Amino acid sequence: MLRLLSIALLLAIWWTAALFVGGAKLPSPPAVLDVIVAEAASGALFLHLGATLARVALAFVLAMSLGSAIGYLMGRVKLADRLGDPWLILLLNLPALVVIVLAYIWAGLTEAAAIAAIAINKLPTAVVTLREGTRALDRSLDEMATVFAMPRWRAFRHVVLPQLAPYIAASARSGLSLVWKIVLVAELLGRPNGVGFEIGVAFQLFDTPRLLAYSLTFAAVVLVIETALVQPFEARATRWRPRAA
Amino acid sequence: MRLEVEITGKTFKSAAGGMHEVLAPVKFALQSGEVGVLIGPSGCGKSTMLRIILGLDRDFDGHVARPPEARIGMVFQEPRLLPWRSVEQNVRLAAPDVTDAKLSELFKILELEAHRSHFPGELSLGLARRVALARAFAVEPDLLVLDEPLASLDDALAGRLRDEIATLVASRSVMTLLVTHSLDDAIRLGDRLFFLSPRPARIVQELPIEIPRAERSEAELARIRAKLAALPLESK
Numbered sequence: 001m002l003r004l005l006s007i008a009l010l011l012a013i014w015w016t017a018a019l020f021v022g023g024a025k026l027p028s029p030p031a032v033l034d035v036i037v038a039e040a041a042s043g044a045l046f047l048h049l050g051a052t053l054a055r056v057a058l059a060f061v062l063a064m065s066l067g068s069a070i071g072y073l074m075g076r077v078k079l080a081d082r083l084g085d086p087w088l089i090l091l092l093n094l095p096a097l098v099v100i101v102l103a104y105i106w107a108g109l110t111e112a113a114a115i116a117a118i119a120i121n122k123l124p125t126a127v128v129t130l131r132e133g134t135r136a137l138d139r140s141l142d143e144m145a146t147v148f149a150m151p152r153w154r155a156f157r158h159v160v161l162p163q164l165a166p167y168i169a170a171s172a173r174s175g176l177s178l179v180w181k182i183v184l185v186a187e188l189l190g191r192p193n194g195v196g197f198e199i200g201v202a203f204q205l206f207d208t209p210r211l212l213a214y215s216l217t218f219a220a221v222v223l224v225i226e227t228a229l230v231q232p233f234e235a236r237a238t239r240w241r242p243r244a245a
Numbered sequence: 246m247r248l249e250v251e252i253t254g255k256t257f258k259s260a261a262g263g264m265h266e267v268l269a270p271v272k273f274a275l276q277s278g279e280v281g282v283l284i285g286p287s288g289c290g291k292s293t294m295l296r297i298i299l300g301l302d303r304d305f306d307g308h309v310a311r312p313p314e315a316r317i318g319m320v321f322q323e324p325r326l327l328p329w330r331s332v333e334q335n336v337r338l339a340a341p342d343v344t345d346a347k348l349s350e351l352f353k354i355l356e357l358e359a360h361r362s363h364f365p366g367e368l369s370l371g372l373a374r375r376v377a378l379a380r381a382f383a384v385e386p387d388l389l390v391l392d393e394p395l396a397s398l399d400d401a402l403a404g405r406l407r408d409e410i411a412t413l414v415a416s417r418s419v420m421t422l423l424v425t426h427s428l429d430d431a432i433r434l435g436d437r438l439f440f441l442s443p444r445p446a447r448i449v450q451e452l453p454i455e456i457p458r459a460e461r462s463e464a465e466l467a468r469i470r471a472k473l474a475a476l477p478l479e480s481k
Contacts, residue, residue, distance in 0.1 A: 144325045147299050147317055148339040148384060158338050162329040240329040240364045 027209040035213040044198075049217065052183055052194040055111075059118035060179050064172060066119070067126025072164075074127065075134020084127075091124040096182045100189055109190040114183075121182050126171045133167030165237035173230050180222055246315060246387055248275040248420050250298055252307035254445075255290070267293050268305070269447035273439060277387070280414060280421040280458075282431040285441030291424045292322070294446065295392055298422070311388065318386030320394040324373040326365040332376050333361045340383035351379045354409055371402050378406070382413050389414070389421045395430060407433060411458055432469045433461065450476060 011029055018028040039045035074081040074088075100117045107113035137160060145155040187196025195218050202211040255268035267290045275281045283291050296302040298309055299317065326335045336351075337343065352358045355375040365373055374394060381389060394410070395403040407430055414421055414434070425431055431438050432454065440450040452473070456465055 140321070140323070140325055141327065143296075143301050144319070144321065144339075146301060147319045148380075149317070150338065154338065154341075158327060158330060158334075162327070240366065 024206070024208060027212065032209050032212045032216065035209045036217060039210075039213060045214075045217065048193055048195050048198050048214065049221065051191075052187065052196065052218065053221065055115055055118065055183050055187070055194065056176075056179050059115045059122065059183065060175060062115070063119040063122035063179070064126055064168075064175060067123045067171070068130045068164075068168065070123075071127040071130025072134050075131040075137075081131070088124050088127055091120065092128070096121045096185060100182070100186050104190045111191075114186045114191055118179055118182050118186055122175050122179050125178065126175060129167050129171040129174075130164065133164045137163050162237070162240075166234075169230065169234040169237060172233075173226070176222065176225065176230065180218070246277045246312050246420060247310070248298070248315075248388060248422075249308075249310040250274070250294075252294070252297060252305055252309070254307065255293060255297065255302075255305040257304075266445040268297075269442075269445040270307075271446065271448055273448065273451070275420045275422065275437075277420055278418045279436045280423060280434055282423045282425060282435035282438045283441060284425060284428070284431055284438060285446055286443050287426070289441050289444045290446035291441065292392065295390060295422070295424060299390060315387040316384050318381035318384045318389045320374075320377045320381045320391045322392045322396065324365070324370075324377040326373060326376055326380075328365050331362050331364055332357060332368070335365065335376060336380045336383045339380045340385075343383045343385075348383065351382055354412065355379050371398050374398065375406065378410070378413075385417065386419055389419050391421065391423045391425075393424055393426065395425070395427070403430075410434060415458065428470070428473065432466055432473070434458065452476075 014026075015029055018026045018031075036045065070084065074084050099120050100114075103113040103117035103120075107116070141159050141163075142155075145159045150159070183194070184196035184199060187194035188200040191197055195214050198214045199211055202208070202214070250271065250273055252268055252271045254266065254270060256264050256266050259265055271294065273281065283294070285291055293302065297305050298311070299319065300309075300311070326332075327338070330338065333348070336348065349358075352361065355378060357372070357375055357379060360368060360372060360376075365376065368376065378394065381391075391410070395406055398406065411434055421434075423430070423434060436454060436458075438450075438452040438454070439448050440452070441447065442449045454461075454469060461469075
């Protein structure tokens with residue numbers, strides 16, 4: 001309820017501002033809605049949204065699975081941490097734009113280059129978060145699992161994974177927002193479709209209603225994913241914790 | 246089955262770089278059906294000794310012979326339960342072969358029936374310790390290791406749990422190793438008492454108790470206590 005009220009307040013501020021600024025620079029909410037409806041009717045909206053979502057999903061899954069595995073390894077094995085740390089610092093501080101441009105130069109303006117570039121941008125933060133999570137693992141529970149001769153997989157699933165779950169959730173949440181920001185840059189620079197491409201077109205035409213129509217629709221999709229997938233996962237992973245009063 | 250412990254020494258390097266001797270040469274053996282009790286002052290190296298016997302610490306001099314197929318049940322000083330799994334799941338994860346009937350019986354003996362589906366965070370320390378006991382017994386261990394299982398419990402509860410441990414130990418043939426501060430626990434549960442010196446720990450006195458556990462009357466216990474009081478032990 002409070003959430004809805006807060007969204008309504010944002011709309012009200014936008015509408016009032018639109019009345020003062022007016023016209024092409026800041027269109028009113030109904031004007032943007034008109035563009036959304038028109039784009040949806042022609043099917044273009046779903047095509048571009050779908051393309052962007054598919055890239056986000058692929059890059060996200062790739063970066064999360066690879067990043068979690070590397071992070072876990074670096075948290076567990078000292079040698080891997082020593083060897084991987086310089087690479088990690090390099091990747092963490094490499095600007096997204098550099099990675100995207102290099103990927104397009106080296107691999108051509110292809111889908112694979114775009115997805116790889118987005119994944120590489122997300123990868124190091126996933127590694128860092130999961131490495132911290134792995135370092136914080138409770139050794140006394142590891143010992144318990146060893147003494148009771150728990151098979152490796154059972155120990156991982158019931159002893160290790162529940163401890164990593166909050167770190168995975170945090171990494172997924174920050175990762176989703178990061179990937180969604182970077183995917184637009186990759187699309188703007190080298191893809192013939194997607195929300196980023198459309199925003200590039202809108203920028204060239206100074207078409208603010210179109211720009212807002214696409215970005216707001218995508219923001220809404222991200223909001224739905226967050227509330228429908230990420231938050232329930234987090235709630236489930238932490239349900240054993242005694243509730244705060 | 247037989248457990249043979251022959252540790253010739255254990256040193257560890259402190260953060261400051263100095264070498265510290267934790268264990269002096271220690272040698273003892275335990276048979277199936279026997280309860281061995283390690284008694285020693287705080288910080289004398291008992292926990293280190295247990296970690297070596299359990300195979301958690303391999304960096305020591307000497308030799309521990311433990312049948313490789315021996316199943317181990319352990320009650321740590323802290324309960325060490327998985328906070329994200331229910332009481333029943335905690336027991337079942339350690340003992341996947343436990344039957345429903347056996348589990349019900351254990352929960353009944355330890356008065357845990359009402360807490361099966363609770364999470365460890367919802368339990369008092371006394372209850373959590375009982376869950377740790379249930380877990381150790383559910384695996385039907387060949388070697389049962391109890392590291393101060395009754396510490397920090399009130400006398401009444403500790404007494405009841407001690408009786409429960411005695412019942413469970415008597416119900417099957419198992420090698421039991423109990424670490425405790427309490428002479429009372431030692432003489433009520435133990436078959437052989439090993440008194441340890443302050444660090445680096447060595448066995449200063451080994452005391453067998455011949456009377457079977459079930460037949461130890463209060464008078465007998467008093468006699469053993471008197472005998473112990475006469476011994477010149479630094480670790481009492």
